[in-house]
Amino acid sequence: MKRKEKFFKRNGGFLLQQEVSSNDGSVEKTKLFNSEELEKATDHYIKDRILGQGGQGTVYKGMLSDGKIVAVKRSKVVDEGKVEQFINEVVILSQINHRNIVKLLGCCLETDVPLLVYKFVPNGTLFQHIHDPNEEFPLLWDMRFRIAREVAGALSYLHYAASIPIYHRDIKSTNILLDEKYKAKVSDFGTSRSVAVNQTHLTTLVQGTFGYLDPECFQSSQFTDKSDVYSFGVVIVEILTGQKPISSTRSQESRSLVKHFMESMEENHLLEILDPRILKEGRREEMIAVAYLARRCLNLNGKKRPTMKDVLVELEGIRMSQGGPTIHQNYEEVEYNTTDLTEAWDVASTSTETF
Structure with missing residues (x-):
């Protein structure tokens, strides 16, 4: 529990709470996934599940316990600047509702690096x-x-x-x-x-x-x-x-x-x-x-x-x-x-x- 609390703080959990409270309701409540749920969904982040890699992280394909297919974006680094960037992405995507913009389902902040969970988009780039x-x-x-x-x-x-x-x-x-x-x-x-x-x-x-x-x-x-x-x-x-x-x-x-x-x-x-x-x-x-x-x-x-x-x-x-x-x-x-x-x-x- 203490380890998870430490990661939550380091991964910008309090910054996210602050952003949500300061946005006067324009940011929807973001679902917080637990680490075990996402580990199971991605089969412990095995290489076979990698959908793509970029400058900001690696994206894995996963399946939640309810059968929903998701894309889990795992950030590469946890330095302060990147954490702010990560929370920024959560806040911005929480405000967006458009049929041609990828849908954010939630995030996980209790792991060593922060995670974003999106609706899976199946046909590549x-x-x-x-x-x-x-x-x-x-x-x-x-x-x-x-x-x-x-x-x-x-x-x-x-x-x-x-x-x-x-x-x-x-x-x-x-x-x-x-x-x-x-x-x-x-x-x-x-x-x-x-x-x-x-x-x-x-x-x-x-x-x-x-x-x-x-x-x-x-x-x-x-x-x-x-x-x-x-x-x-x-x-x-x-x-x-x-x-x-x-x-x-x-x-x-x-x-x-x-x-x-x-x-x-x-x-x-x-x-x-x-x-x-x-x-x-x-x-x-x-x-x-x-x-x-x-x-x-x-x-x-x-x-x-x-x-x-x-x-x-x-x-x-x-x-x-x-x-x-x-x-x-x-x-x-x-x-x-x-x-x-x-x-x-x-x-x-x-x-x-x-x-």
Whole structure:
């Protein structure tokens, strides 16, 4: 009992209680699981149950005593900064209720490292489906378009409809899970931050994954809602091209997918870099319209990027128009300086992939 109490305190139990009491009821009561229950559910965290590993922890598949399948995220470290990040994820996810955002079921704070328990999302990540495709179930254009629209809806909700505006700060294809019907579920809120309604940006240490990171944020250390828009733009380009954001197989000059994409757009070679798997399906007008939208999301000047609400409306408009005359609105000039982006890439690439 004393050991569990010690872990509860060290893992931020009192911080969580404080956050819950200071949120005036906007945070739902989080279910606290006991350690034995989760050990049994994951078969003592054996390797066979590992679903994935990231910078913040390892995720295991588990089955609770009532038969419910869950994903248990086990944090890697317990230093003070990480504990705060962990409690932050609990608090933020407790405020969120959206069909395209992964559902938090509860947490466990009485173990040596803190644990989060989510509803299990069975069909892997968007990254896996794009870059390591299942030949029996290829990710066709219709499905890719729907996933893009669902992620845009989730981000629009976080920015505008959540009880407090939330910036995700690490949007990437590995953080987009697919459920049994291949619907998108945005996950991993460890670096997310909620902001006051009248607040326009966060001044922060640069966090995020290189290749998806807003160069403006990298240079100014100011994270805005438009930084999530930039990262979403990278995901859209990934969906369109089937290529990774940073690739050693491309030439040194085109190692950054964003740079490669922007140059192809400028030189009118877009069709040459689209994923052949979706290009053969037709719907080129739709793909081109989505590419122009991605281009605007990737504007180096954050103020000139659309909001996530605008992006969602435009994606819905593209689908409804089905290649009609409204599809070519918003083909405006985009500020894009190859040198700036290359410099940002050179500086960042000397560090690790995840900041």
